[in-house]
Amino acid sequence: MDFNVEIIKNALPLLLAGAGITIEISAISVGLGLAIGCLVSIIRLTQFRLLRYLGNVYVDFIRGTPLLVQIFLVYFALPAIIGQRVDAFFAAISACSINSGAYVAEIFRGGIQSIDKGQMEAGRSLGMSWWQTMRYIILPQAFKRIIPPLGNEFIAMLKDSSLVSVIGFEELTRRGQLIIARTYASFEIWLAVALIYLLMTFVVARLTGVLERRFDTSK
Amino acid sequence: MKNDFIKITGLRKCFGDLEVLKGIDLNVAEQEVVVIIGPSGSGKSTLLRCINYLEEPSGGEVVVDGIPLNGEAHINEVRKEIGMVFQRFNLFPHMTVLENLILAPMKVRGLHKDEAKKLALELLDKVGLAEKADSYPESLSGGQQQRVAIARALCMKPKAMLFDEPTSALDPEMINEVLDVMRSLAKDGMTMVVVTHEMGFAREVGDRVLFVDGGHILEEGTPEEVFNHPKEERTQNFLSKIL
Ligand SMILES: Nc1ncnc2c1ncn2[C@@H]1O[C@H](COP(=O)(O)OP(=O)(O)OP(=O)(O)O)[C@@H](O)[C@H]1O
Ligand SMILES: [Mg+2]
Numbered sequence: 001m002d003f004n005v006e007i008i009k010n011a012l013p014l015l016l017a018g019a020g021i022t023i024e025i026s027a028i029s030v031g032l033g034l035a036i037g038c039l040v041s042i043i044r045l046t047q048f049r050l051l052r053y054l055g056n057v058y059v060d061f062i063r064g065t066p067l068l069v070q071i072f073l074v075y076f077a078l079p080a081i082i083g084q085r086v087d088a089f090f091a092a093i094s095a096c097s098i099n100s101g102a103y104v105a106e107i108f109r110g111g112i113q114s115i116d117k118g119q120m121e122a123g124r125s126l127g128m129s130w131w132q133t134m135r136y137i138i139l140p141q142a143f144k145r146i147i148p149p150l151g152n153e154f155i156a157m158l159k160d161s162s163l164v165s166v167i168g169f170e171e172l173t174r175r176g177q178l179i180i181a182r183t184y185a186s187f188e189i190w191l192a193v194a195l196i197y198l199l200m201t202f203v204v205a206r207l208t209g210v211l212e213r214r215f216d217t218s219k
Numbered sequence: 220m221k222n223d224f225i226k227i228t229g230l231r232k233c234f235g236d237l238e239v240l241k242g243i244d245l246n247v248a249e250q251e252v253v254v255i256i257g258p259s260g261s262g263k264s265t266l267l268r269c270i271n272y273l274e275e276p277s278g279g280e281v282v283v284d285g286i287p288l289n290g291e292a293h294i295n296e297v298r299k300e301i302g303m304v305f306q307r308f309n310l311f312p313h314m315t316v317l318e319n320l321i322l323a324p325m326k327v328r329g330l331h332k333d334e335a336k337k338l339a340l341e342l343l344d345k346v347g348l349a350e351k352a353d354s355y356p357e358s359l360s361g362g363q364q365q366r367v368a369i370a371r372a373l374c375m376k377p378k379a380m381l382f383d384e385p386t387s388a389l390d391p392e393m394i395n396e397v398l399d400v401m402r403s404l405a406k407d408g409m410t411m412v413v414v415t416h417e418m419g420f421a422r423e424v425g426d427r428v429l430f431v432d433g434g435h436i437l438e439e440g441t442p443e444e445v446f447n448h449p450k451e452e453r454t455q456n457f458l459s460k461i462l
Contacts, residue, residue, distance in 0.1 A: 121273055122309035126323035126375055127299035136322060141313050 007185040008192045015189075018175030019196050025164065025171060026157040029096035030104070033153070036097065037104025042134075044109065055105070062102030068163050071095040075167045092164035092171075100157055107149045111142035144215045151208025155201045162197075172196060221248040224379055224410050225270060229279035232265050239265045241434035242279065247379070252411045254421040254442070257431035258457055263414045266431065267381045270412065271301045284378060299327060302372030302380040306388050308364045310356040316343065316367050317352040320374045328375065335374070342370040346400050362393030366400055379410035386417060416461055422446065430454045 044055040062070070075091040115138050123133030165174035176193040180186045225247040232240040239262045247253050255263050268274040269281060272294045281288045283297045311319050320339035324330040330338070343349045346366040356364055365385055372380060382401065386394040398420050405411060405424045415421065421428055421442050428445040430438040430453075438451045446462075449455045 116309070118305060118307055118309040119311065122303075122305065122311070123323075125271055125273060125298055125301075125303040126372070127295050127327040128323055129295060132326050136326065137311050137313075141311075144313070 004185055004188055007183055007188050011179045011183070011189060011192065014175050014179060015172060015192055015196060018170060018172035019200065021170065022158060022161055022172040023200065025092055025096060025161050025169075026154060028093055029100050029161070030150075030154050030157050032093070032097035033100025033104045033157075034150075036101030037106075037108055040101060040105040041108035041112065044105070045112065059102045059105050062099055063106070067095070067099050067160055068166065070099055071163055071167060074098075088164070088167050088169040091167055092161070092169045096157060096161055096164070099160075100153065103153050103156075104150070107146050107153060108142070110149070111146035112138055114145055115141050144212075147212045147215060148208060151204060151211075154208075155204050158200050158204065159197060221250060223247065224249045224251075224284060225412070226282040227270070227279070230266070230269060230276055230281060231278035232262070232269055232274060233277045239434055240269070240276075243434075243436060245429070245436065247410060247412060249378075249410055250408045251426050252405050252409075252413065252424050254425035254428045255412065255414045255431055256416060256421070256428060256445075256457070257437075261431045262434045263431050264383050267303070267383050267412060267414060270381060271298050271303055273303075295327070299375055300378045302369075302375060302377035304365070304368050304372055304380065304382045304385045306384040308356075308361070308368045308388075310364055310368055310371070312356050315353050315355055316348070316359075319356070319367060320371050323371075324374050339370070339374055342373050343367075345373075345403075346370045347396070360393060361389045362396045365389065365393075365397045369397070369400055369404075373404075379412070380404065382411065382413040382415065384414050384416070386415065418446065418462060430457065432457070 040055045040058060043051045044059075046052065071091065074095045075086060075088070078091075079085050119137050119141070120130075120133055123137045124130070128136070161171060162173035164171060165177065168174065170178070172193060176189050180189050183189070223246040225245070227243055227245040230240055230243040230245075231238065243266060245253075245266075255266065257263050265274055269276050270283065272281075272288050276288075284300055286293050286297055288294065288297055310316075311322070314322065317336065317339055320342065321330075321332065321335035324335045324338065325332060340349060340352060343352055346369060348363060348366055348370070351359060351363065351367070356367065359367065369380075369385075385401070386397050389397065394417065398417060401411070401413070401420070402424055413421075413425070425442045427439060428442050429436050430445060430449070430451070432453050438445060438449060438454045445454065446458065449458060
């Protein structure tokens with residue numbers, strides 16, 4: 001079997017542009033996921049039964065179904081309901097954010113629950129409200145603990161965002177497919193694609209480590 | 220006769236099927252120091268925690284400073300007036316000692332940061348830890364952490380203090396530095412309810428000792444009466460084990 005380095009070289013600009021889009025969609029999705037997850041995890045801690053219940057249904061549904069199916073739901077099923085096509089970018093971002101939100105909500109919940117309950121009691125016994133104690137005492141401590149799992153979530157999203165290639169959204173994996181359709185060099189291109197993913201996830205893992213240490217020394 | 224600052228009548232508390240407090244009547248006068256002793260699991264912590272509503276009573280009435288405790292609205296009002304010190308300190312680990320002290324006065328009492336700092340430094344000085352203002356809790360010894368916890372509670376200018384076994388998580392050599400702070404508080408006229416098995420402290424500082432067992436106040440009296448002439452057999456048994 002001959003390995004054609006030239007093909008990789010030629011494809012690289014396109015692939016790297018695709019990687020940029022992968023990073024973009026992952027970052028936006030995890031960013032929106034953070035907002036959704038924060039909201040949902042707080043909803044699930046409050047006394048409002050109905051809200052708590054809806055929060056649980058959301059998290060269970062997302063975690064209990066494949067991302068691929070969620071993407072199909074947004075891209076193919078949603079238009080049937082609203083009677084209008086949705087574009088691939090919108091479908092990709094919304095499916096990934098909604099998905100990420102559920103995982104982030106679980107991460108937040110774990111972080112909050114890992115804080116000793118004596119902290120809430122100390123805050124309350126000083127006369128602070130539940131929300132004040134949450135905001136000034138529990139959340140800042142929880143935040144430090146959730147940096148590593150949030151890093152993992154971002155890494156997972158970098159990889160899982162490859163699924164949006166099935167609706168034709170041109171991120172890294174889709175770019176690879178398109179180049180192979182033209183050149184038939186599947187081994188070279190998939191190898192290059194894999195290495196680019198590896199590089200991205202490696203960098204994120206490192207950054208997470210740095211962030212974690214930064215927050216640790218300043219505690 | 221001084222006014223009763225805390226009035227508890229018929230207090231009951233259940234956790235599910237387990238009835239932990241079975242009708243407690245207790246009045247604590249202003250400036251009085253009440254010491255609570257009793258075997259593990261008898262409900263001492265639960266009793267303290269019902270006073271500032273960390274546990275919601277299942278029955279009976281708790282009135283603090285004339286305010287009956289029911290409904291969320293009054294709770295924070297009462298908690299402002301009652302400081303609580305926990306067995307395991309519960310300092311906020313992500314804040315410096317000074318930040319631990321000034322947070323609640325600023326957020327709850329609305330003190331300006333400078334006022335809060337001034338007050339905090341005075342109190343740290345009082346517990347002998349002025350030079351630790353900028354340290355983080357984890358760099359302090361247990362005894363120092365507990366003194367900070369006391370200063371933190373005092374920073375809210377409470378009218379009464381609750382102590383739940385404040386020295387039982389400490390190494391023996393650190394117990395006295397904490398008890399000294401509590402002694403001086405009592406001397407200054409603070410109303411205090413203290414769960415402790417430090418008999419020396421109870422004798423010296425306590426106006427009244429309660430022996431709690433099985434969710435009841437089984438016996439109460441001056442330290443002299445309870446420690447030297449316990450009437451109940453269970454009190455005698457308990458004392459013979461810990462003395
Ligand atoms: N949140 C809770 N849920 C269920 N049971 C509880 C709870 N808190 C306390 N209990 C139970 O209530 C009983 C009394 O507990 P409490 O902590 O008041 O005892 P205590 O006298 O303070 O004991 P110790 O000396 O060990 O601190 C125990 O049997 C305990 O297991
Ligand atoms: Mg206890």
